[in-house]
Every structure is written in C-alpha cells, then in structure tokens.
Amino acid sequence: MIKKLITAFVGLIVITGVLLYFVGGSLLNSGIKRGVETFGPQVTQTSVTLESANVSPFSGSGTLKGLNVGNPEGFKSENIFALGQIDIRVDTGTIFSDKIVIDEIIIQRPAMSYERTARSSNVQQILDNIEAFTGPRDTRDPEPDEGAKKQVVIRKLVIEEGTVYVGAMGVGQTVRLPRIEMNDIGEGGNQITMAEAINLVLARVVTGIGPALANIGEIGRDAANALRDQ
Helix, strand or coil, rough: HHHHHHHHHHHHHHHHHHHCCCCCCCHHHHHHHHHHHHHHHHHCCEEEEEEEEECCCCCCCEEEEEEEECCCCCCCEECCCCCCCCEEEHHHCCCCCEEEEEEEEEEEEEEEEEEEEECCCCCHHHHHHHHHHHCCCCCCCCCCCCCHHHHHEEEEEEEECEEEEEEEEEEEEEEEECCEEEECCCCCCCEEEEHHEEEEEEEEHHHHHHHHHHCCHHHHHHHHHHHHCC
C-alpha cells in the first residue's frame, strides 16, 4: 500500500516537472513547488508541502527539500510520508527516449508512518482518499499506457538516515532504517519500469528493517506488509 502512495507522489512530481520543463529556471522551480502544494492536498485530502525545489533542465541535476505528506485526521504522527532531501542527476540525453537513465538518486532522512486503528490504518485511509479523487480502480487489468511502459536505469541509489514509525491506538515506536545503496538497477538487460524499480527498492527496505518490525509484534508485521504492498 505504501508503494502505491510513493508511486503517486513520484508521478505527481515528475508530471509537474515535465509540464514546466521548458519554462526555465526559477519559474520551473516555483512551478514544481506550487504544483505539488496545489494538487497534492486535492488528491490526498491532507496537507502536502514542499520546502523548495532546485531543478536545472539543462544539467539534469535537481534537489527537492522538505516534501511532507500529512497524516489523515485521527492519527498521532504529523506526517504519513516525509523526505528530508532528494538529490537526483539524470542523463538529459535520455529524457525523451524509451529508456531514461538516472545517474544518481540520493534520498536523505526519509520518514514513513504506519498507524492502525480498530477499523483501518492511516495508509488505507489516504489510499481511500486518493481513490475518491481519481475514481474507482479498473479491476479488468487494462493494458499499461506508454508512460508506464517506459524503461528506467538507475545507476546509483542511496537511502540514508531513514525511519519508520509504527503505532496502534495512539501508542507506537520508531524503527531506524539501515543505510541502503543499490547500483545498476535496470542494467545488464534487466529492463524495468519506474514502478518495478520502486518495488525493488521497497523490497530492500523491508529486508533491512524486517527483523526490527517483527520484534514489535503484529503491528510491525502489518507495517512490513504495507511496505511490500501484499
């Protein structure tokens, strides 16, 4: 379930960036911030803030700081999903090709929250909010569109200083995420889409914190399942 949430916000940022790509420096960056903070709350029905965006369409480098997606009402932690900083470097020659090459993604201080009540969870609530905005999902397994088919290569991905908060009925515990580094995702003939790349990364996250989550009981196992999207 958390995979769907992360995919939705990656898509929101990418779409906003592409639409404003040719506008230029300062307008591009203010446009990304405005787009995320305007459309994000409409989709999630919670607060969505982005401290700053510094993206260069010419160099292919960019930094996003302070992306915070607020929790639905009735849950303890302030945010369901937050990122301290994302640094990304893209091979600009591949942006409009069938295979986008991302040279580097560095994610610092990511924080996720999984909280359960007697009837639901914060993740399920926000997914229900997203579905209320987008309409019911088509269960007929339609053909993926061209954007979904686009391949991606990530040469280096680092996640550091991450945490996952798990809680139930207002009581919880924070679990630290070990540093993760992955290289050459989608290289060597292993063609993958962005959604598949996110799956691989989250599988690595669960592997890193799985034992710690298991040690805090059923709510920890629920959080692991939410990360796996099973």
